[in-house]
Amino acid sequence: MSRLKSGIKKAIGLGEKKPKTPPVEARNPAKMFPDEPASPARTGERPRRDGPRRDRPARAEGDERGPRPDRPAREPREPRGDRPPREPRGDRPAREPRGDRPARGDRPDGRGPRRGEKPARERDAGDSKPRENFEALPPPPAPPAPEGPFPEAFEVLGLSPAVLAAIRETGYEKPTQIQAEAIPVVMEGRDVVGASQTGTGKTAAFALPTLSRMGAPGKFRCLVLEPTRELAAQVVEQFEKYGKHTGLRVLLVHGGVGYEKQRKGLQQGVDVVVATPGRLLDFMQDGTANLENLEVLILDEVDRMLDMGFLPDVRRIVERTPKSRQTLFFSATMPPQIKTLAEFALKDPTSIEIGIRFSPAETVSHYMYPVASDQRQELLLAILKKTHFASLMIFTRTKAQADQLYSALQQEGEYKVAVMHSDIRQSERERALKGFRDGEFEVIVATDLAARGLDISGVTHVINYMVPENSEDYVHRIGRTGRAQKEGDAYTMFSAEELPSVASIERLINQKIERKKLEGFTYKYTTVLDEEDKARAILHGRGKKKRR
Template sequence: MNFEALGLSPDLVKAVIDRGYTQPTPIQLKAVPLVLDGRDVLAAAQTGTGKTAAFVLPILQRLAFVGAARRGQVRTLVLTPTRELASQVHESVMDYGSHLDLYSTVVFGGVKAEPQIAALKQGVDTLVATPGRLLDLAQQGLVDFSALEVLVLDEADRMLDMGFIHDIERIISLLPENRQTLMFSATFSTEIRSLASQYLVDPACVEVTPANSTTALVEQIAYPVDGDRKTELLIHLLGEEQWSQALVFCRTKHGANRLTQELLNAGFTTAPIHGNKSQNARQRALDAFKGGDLQLLIATDIAARGLDIDQLPEVVNFDLPSVPEDYVHRIGRTGRAGATGRSHSLVSANDAPLLQGIEHLIQQDIPRVHVPGFEPTDRPPSPDDTELKSGAGDLPSKIRRPRPASRQRKRSGNGSSQARGNDVDSPKKTSSAA
């Protein structure tokens, strides 16, 4: 099936083809018709499966059916957990909407608010935002949600993990009840289903891959090595296998800074990207990496969430993640849009329990490759040592919130919405509010 068969307009199909795509992905095949039909949608899909286009394309078609937003109003809101993901989604909105007379902007913290406020005053068809900055602007009365038609919660599982639930609830309380709501998540966890039951009405559920599965396009390799020789092994692999570029994950910001310096000292073009870096510094590092000026980008999980890097060949787990689900998100940075990639995990004796947890989650064994000269000498901790270090006692249960009354509203189908006049001033299309 091609994109025309999904019911998309010629302008949208042309924009998709301009980006080099000819066939819809499974998530697009399932989600696009449902969104066009006005349904609320709860979708689970691995990163790199084309999920952004799965909601951006039908939303743009719906918005274009009526025309541009009135001055000061917002017609669609996309909430994302991180600045990087917000920028990526906004870039997709601009790309796919390049042949439409619609307006978009992005709002997040770490940069001056004035340009964002100016863009909002003009009126935007699509607003992509992180919860914190958006809530701050909304509480100042600088955002008009009265004409909002569509809400998208992107990477909803990560927003919950990052503690944004209270901000999300406050933002949703400001929105019209008569709206279409879409929720995209890597998994259908209990928490995600609970959130969906509060804010989605009779949602269509779409799942294109088993929960917590990894794509077959990514070759996964684990390298046993002593913990104090990880940097040495990474440098060896970089030289021996002549990697063109790699995204390297560290568990902490301090570890990312330290590894960056060690790799710079070894002669590699390298930059870190983590929460202590300013948004401008993070964007410069990402742009340099995308442009081929950096061979290595050293990232923490939070900073790397939502990074969309075309043709990224290698991902390195310098430190294994403490949460097994983060491994799935990490290696999903490669093997995207039909391309192949490789994931390399440097595994010390102390990392052995983490690797076992990852293999249990993804239901597959990760092949071990022993590199000559780097055979590990450390031994894994014994079960008794692990038990003594972990302490005793049960963890507290998660507090369950009372469920609010179900939201009832009318639906709109076929990508249409109630018509409003088009008396927009003529702001130029905003490529970014930052």
């Protein structure tokens, strides 16, 4: 009887939920059974009581039309509109403040800040104003030619009086070997491949004849590419020193600083640009730097540019220069890989090679210190305490190692120490270099960033905290000492894992390096201390296992 009463109540529409359901159920029968008249059984009070889960199996059993009966079971979800959180759907106009987004376009071009001016805005550190263009200025008149007498050994090479006067003021009387051989060839306008040891006067070998050939100020005619900003800054100093009486304008272009000052120099007019590849390409892409009038292209430290991955950038720059240009290659070393680039960039070049390729200065004494990997820092500090040095450079593989050693040496409190790597701000790196040259610092800890080409004279000792990963880098690191026929010492600490790199260096320089142990130092046992062959055999065995 109770079931009958409940069925009657449903049929006549009694119950508390009636006011809420008719609008929903009035639509459902028409959708589900369009060809059948609506019946009390289908008007839908049962879905309100039993829920969709009890509806689904009942309809699926009585419907032969396949899975379609499952769809009506989802219709009861419509009452979700009863949920308080969903009611405000009708109030969605509250989201209309999205329309305020055009505020991003309150820029001159109406675009947002991220995409509107990405190259200029994001790269120009500290440049909050829109890019400013500068009018070209007429070149300054050439100053009057200085009078002699000039150093005779340089005068016979055919250099201009303005350049000879600057040489006279520096006190140089005799050119180095690479200068004596390269200057006449460059003065003739021929391409050159020059290979010489670091510290042989390579920069002057290309700066002196280039400044002499350029004559009076005019357009942007000479480009010098350098791998790092430090090298670029030093080359600018050399060009300014030797070109002080020529009136030629020299500009330094490199990353790490704002664009506007460099852009101003390029647009107002310049004769010589010394640049790193990345920043120069930026100016070439935005039209600020134009190489169509270039007469001389100088690629310095080419092997280092290749090592640092600049080869694609260098090629792109070379491709944008006139084919009639003169091209000069100068490098402390000449690995075979450079031949490909030389064939691409040079025309019938004259090869000038001073000294032995990959050979450090003969006045340097080399020593290898075997040590367990976890005792490396302890040995370094012990070596310093027993070594008499005037100026010392310590090279590390990583910035983290450099920072760690710098902190350890500072804690010792016995040394005036500076650190230099790519994470150090440019101003601090320049201060470190200047302080090291002037004697303010007696020890400098550096990564390979500082290993090549830096003009630091008087270094008495170089220590490799680890064996360089590239054997060529050993020559560049060691090139800091033993300059100008002065004696120097080079120490390299190595563990068993680094034996293959040690062998590579010895093959490269064609020299067996003496092994040394520090007297009085308590070594941890490692096979590399007394049994290199055994250590090498163990490494060889590990390599075989890995290959399997």
